[in-house]
Amino acid sequence: MPDCTAVEMHEATQVLHLSLSEIGALSLRAIRGAGRTWGEAEEGAAAACWLARAGLDWANALIGILSRPASAPGCPLRAGMAIADSSGLSDGASHRGQRFSELCHPGFLLPFCAYAAARSGQTLRLNWKGATAVIAPGEAPTMTGDMDAVGPLAVRLEPHASTGTARSCWPRVHLGTVEPGQYAALNALMLRITVPTSADSLAGAGARGSDND
């Protein structure tokens, strides 16, 4: 059974507001810093931005996902990429549906399902215990229940006949929130792929000498 890591919640004394581009850049580097491939980093960063726009806890999901090895079962990033990649195929998950016996942070599938819905033109329904999301092509999702569930949970993805009452557009929000502890955790992962600048590089970049001309 997957061990879905629930991130220790710090007291929300001061929630930080990050722009979507900051969330994207931080997530990209943190995912890579956690040892995932650059391809996963790109996909995971785009997903984090999507979740932030939807008002979901992108940071908690990401930290939980990155605390486990990529090869461990139940990774929603890997599962999401496979759903999105297969969405243009007749035997893809968006046409045939898919069941996951145990998936951590199932809400992380939402952005990938949104792409799959858009690519296949098929409304999708994603549900797990106590939560349902309906995702119509090109529309904001309709979500009920706990989208930030940690899991592991049994998850079902299936084509959905009706577009339901999906909102016609996204809220005009271009920032996301993160708690200080989450921000520190993601920064720590990001710093794993940074390199001390060498003296030669600094010199070539103009750090030597005065600019008083």
Next chain:
Amino acid sequence: MTCAGLNPMPQARTFRRDPDDVMRLARMGCNHPTRLSFLRQLLRRMQSEGWGFDRPVWDIDAQGVGRAVYRAIGPVRTYSLVAFAHDLPDDQRSDRVIATAWDATFALFDGTPDADDLDRLAANVPLQEAGRVTPNELSLSRANRSVRLFDHVVESLARGQQPNADMLLETGYLMRTTAVYGSGKFGAADRAAIVERPEMRAPFQAEMLSVWLTRSFTVDLVEHLARARGGANAVRLAPELKRGLGVGNSTGLGMAPFLIRHPVLLNNWMVAREEALARVRAQEAVGEAEFAGFLAALRAAQENALLWASAHPIQRAKLSDLRDGLARTMAHVTERWDRYATHPWDNLWRWGQTSLPLEGQEALLAAMLEPHGDLIDGLGDCMDADEEAHFPIDGAMRVGDLRATLRTHYAWALDVDYTAHEHSARFWYISEDKLEPRLGERFDEPGAECELPLDTGRQAAALWRALEGKPGDMPVAHLLLAHPEHRPALRRAQITGRHPFAEIRDNLIAADMLPIDLLRCKLAFFGATRFDPRSDRWVRISLFQGAPYPEMMTGRVQDA
């Protein structure tokens, strides 16, 4: 966006250049600003829409310390440059991103700031990266004085004299910006939040507006200090000298990976410019006004090339090529070019391809576009990009089609021996201190395990090898399940298949790769002049030199 549906000149198609020719670093490193450059687009819009400008706040003391606000008032929205002037000791003045203090700091505010906004910005903007701004701000920037010239101008004006014109020409600006952050950096508004506004749709319009208003601030500041020092004896800067001043900019490796990380955007910039060139080449005759405008542009380019100085050996050689190329072009145009033949612009272009160095060819391009505003200015609307729409990988693509794409667009990369040191000598990384992109020497420095995925050629070649033995009808989704490491290269290949100008067709980790070529290309699209490399990885340039000031923008005036 794609402008394919808006293209009113399908006959231009046959005159387009090949991406294999255009997307080479050696040529991109010779790019010149054109009338499609982003600062030119900004000035044209403000002129044609009759924007108004004022300075509602000027609270600067006799030592040059305080705050000011400059407003640009458009037909729908107002934007305000909030400027903070500081007293910076000489020993703290550094142009590079490593600096922590500056002569002046700025934010571009979305609207008109009230007193609370100004206090909030005063607590954060002077800190730059160490502070936070909000989605009410569209850019964050800073500038340092060009001390020798700045002091000379203040002293001269205080004495009632105009400064030495040669000194002004030699430096070209009173202050240099050392970073202009936009697009969500440090909490500022994301690009997505403003992209629907017509005045912000072209790339970097907020940043260009910020720099243009900063130019006014620099002149106001020297005149203010001259008055404080000289009292009634002080004079204002003569208009002709003032117009020749721009804003300097010092920039380096932090900017270089942008063109690689934004392939669709790069494609759209290039396609707009290439379509513009093709449209001009497709013209069947040369109009008298166009001929006069072309000659004027050539003369202006020659004058600019004479004033353009650099101490860097690479740039000195390129400047020599440029001056020589422009002289040969002028001689050819005035003595031998048959402008009454069919397709005269195309004939001229073809002559240039065989007779001019790359610097001269690209300068000819800029001059040919200059008198054709009616024909090409609309292409400026095609230079933004919905990058999110092009991000997803099409897993249904077949391996056979991917092979064909790689053969067509990545031939330059597939046969390179990346085990040879010279072909993989460098690696791009993120610096620990400033979290900025840097370039390391793979075989001499540690850190290659943290390499950024900017080795586009090597990745494409690895993907090509991974396709060996795979059936042609296999969906790439199946390949990615087994080989997720090829995801970035596959995504780039799919993008390039749809956008042939998306990929720089050179090895970006080769020993002989020059980062300044990346910078030159991007800065030319900004509209930068006087490209002056200080090493192979950082440069100084000038923006808005010769452009009008806000007080000259009332009503329809001469195009900038």
